[in-house]
Amino acid sequence: MYLVCYNISMKIDLFYVVPVVVGIVFAIIFVLIWNKNSSNKSPKSILGFTNPITVSSDLKEIERELYAADFGTELVHEVIGKLDNNNDLVAQKAQLKEILTNLLHENVRSNDDNVSGLHTVLFVGVNGVGKTTTLGKIAHLLASSGKKTLLVGADTFRAAAGEQLTVWSNRVNKLANTTVDVENASRKGEDAASVAFSGASRAVKNGYDYLLVDTAGRLHNNKNLLDELNKIRRSIEKNTPITDVYIVLDGTAGQNALRQAEEFAKVVDITGLVITKLDGSAKGGVVFNVVYKLGIPVKYIGIGEGVRDIQEFDAKQFVNTIIV
Secondary structure, rough: HHHHHHHHHHHHHHHHHHHHHHHHHHHHHHHHHHHHHHHHOHHHHHHOOOOOOOEEEEEEEHHHHHOOOOOOOHHHHHHHHOOOOOOOOOHHHHHHHHHHHHHHHHHHOOOOOOOOOOOEEEEEOOHHHHHHHHHHHHHHHHOOOOOOOOEEEEEOOOOOHHHHHHHHHHHHHHHHOOEEEEEEEEOOOOOHHHHEEEEEEEHHHHHOOEEEEEEEEOOOHHHHHHHHHHHHHHHOOOOOOOEEEEEEOOOOOOOOHHHHHHHHHHOOOOOOOEEEOOOOOOOHHHHHHHHHHHOOOEEEEOOOOOOOOOOOOHHHHHHHEEEO
């Protein structure tokens, strides 16, 4: 009798367990396929803004939405001042999109992106914004387009920073089926400027297309550390001009990201912005604030942790993403 009851119990358990197991297996397969194809998704399907800007016919309501999206006070007043008090919701939304798109185009100073010879990019920013990860992702984009690229690990303060850059190099080489080389400090604590000098010398000597220089994260209010960037810059320029200086900003930092950019701009000539973590709780206003205040163009946006989760910035596409 016990065996009969046991067998019946086993059949009942299997009746419930088997579908659950099958469902889990199919869910795992679906996630793997989704991740594999994630590089083909548009920003509109990737960016996870928790508070998109909802347009209404009421200008006061739009004003509240802009503040909630981390737009600064001065910028909000300018945008609202350009909007018509229009009861047509479709027309209102179209006008707001046009204003924001124009803002991202009209307020930036032009850069010469058609540089011949070695293109040298210095990456700066505070701790934790994802400079090394961003540099690795951009290296993948360049390598995939056939550019011979050298990564320089001039972050000699953070433990294992050089090793992280090497890991990224190996990952890029495997995915892009090309060669991205790394110049790292030979020992922790080595002078960052000397590492940068060595990397720049190697890039010039061996005919690289791109030289991407990673620097240590530093607080935007620490003058001594910021001054060190000038030493790194001078070391590189003994071999080759610096084409661009990209500041990497955390998209979730809100108004603090603007303050960071303002302080760094006092020390180095920032030519481009890279906004990271736009797949999380970022609201989008940080992009407009920095462009509006400093006139620096956005070059790339980071939209995830994967090697392909970075995109060249498209103002129109970005605005269409955050306006609903």
